[in-house]
Amino acid sequence: MTVNELCQKCGFSAVVIPDGDREVTGCYTGDLLSWVMGRAKGDDAWITIMSNINILAVATLADVSCIILSEGVTVDGDIIETAKQKEVNILSSSLPSYETAVKVSEQI
């Protein structure tokens, strides 16, 4: 399933999706960045409540397919701009992380 399809099927909002055809093959939830770096797999969707700019480098380097901000967390405009440039997909979900992960799991 692609990031675009996941976003639509789960009813998430598209914050910025510069690379929507990217495949999602798994899911990881976590807010401590080194845990994400060490434990997320490439092409996972990464669910987090962290919204500072460092999540973009983590997403790029851990090679996740998208960031899903849970709990209705929002990001600043400059982060959206940078995500566009760096081709990092960001979705948002109004649900808590657990329910967000359940939705993802129903689709992949």
Place this chain on the structure above:
Amino acid sequence: MSESLTFHFDVDGEDFTSAGQASVQVKKNLRRLGISPEIIRQVSIAMYEGEINMVIHAGGGTADVIVSEDKIEIILADKGPGIADVNLAMQEGYSTATDQVRSLGFGAGMGLPNMKRYTDEMIIDSVVGEGTTIRMVVNL
């Protein structure tokens, strides 16, 4: 690739918002060289953790990445405070990160263990009051 290629970066210790830039650039360079995604991911993760550590714990430093026929070497050098007890620092969960840094999601004490896990070789050379040099190797 018969000759080795070196990429050099100065890592700014002041700027949190651009932390990770050198690692992101290395990822791009390795992609262009046609290195496999798995290897790129290993190098990216190990280098990012080391780069972030230099920003958070050492006020910046330098990063050199040397790509040769059979391996990728990452050398991170800083003139920070040094690490008094390297074995302790290597333990999962050990961190001296400040609350401010923790609020950004760092400080889990997992960076050095990740660097070890994602590389084939890792040597930490650290002198308190002088600085830290970390050499990592990922075999191709």
